[in-house]
Amino acid sequence: MHALLIEDDDRMAQALVTALAQRGHSVRRVGRALDALRHVREAQFVLLDLGLPDLDGLELLRRLRTVCDAPLIVVTARCEERDIVQGLRAGADDYVVKPFRMAELMARIDSVRRRTASPPGRPDGGAASCVRAGDVEIDLAGRTVTVAGALVRLTRREFDVLAFLAERPDQVHSREEILDRIWGDAFLATSRSLDVHVAGIRAKTGRAALVRTVRGFGYQLGSPSADGAGHGEGHAGG
Secondary structure (H helix, E strand, O other): OEEEEEOOOHHHHHHHHHHHHHOOOEEEEEOOHHHHHHHHHHOOEEEEOOEOOOOEHHHHHHHHHHHOOOOEEEEEOOOOHHHHHHHHHOOOOEEEEOOOOHHHHHHHHHHHHHHHHOOOOOOOOOOOOEEEEOOEEEEOOOOEEEEOOEEEOOOHHHHHHHHHHHHOOOOOEEHHHHHHHHHOOOOOOOOHHHHHHHHHHHHHHOOHHHEEEEOOOEEEEOOOOOOOOOOOOOOOOO
């Protein structure tokens, strides 16, 4: 794997480069947003610090996502819930707060790589079909979503969550099951990630009832009305 490390702190960068190299990965380290944009297309994986000298890291994340769909983990000292939510909504696959244990970060990198290499699909390995819910069409094979015929752009993780629910539309899935299937960790410390991505699906499709909340348990694919107005339910456990 060729990783792009976007980190302006020399000591932290050296530790990360060494840890990744010990696991057989090649690494390009940059310390500025402009260099990150220049080299991101060659990356198979991205680690992004938000505290950069020439551009806010969240803005860089949004720009990176317009040109690159490589797996990306934010690694930052910003620990406020608002920052975590914004990072996930902007397209980060995971969010790790400094200080962290290097072994945990390496495990999260492996987990994200597995998830992105094997997106949800039919267990029999056959060609996935399209699933309809009201005027929403979810193309599991093409990984696209349309609402009333108009294409809606979801992040990779938002689509993974929606596709998992769409594969088994009659079943209610627990939060732990979804976290284990999509994030590879049923006890994910940042389990708020699931709620953020569900909120993103509802907001971007304009169909609040597309994902139905089963309070205290989890989620199920819903049947939104065409107008999508005001039928959303609160987040599980929230």
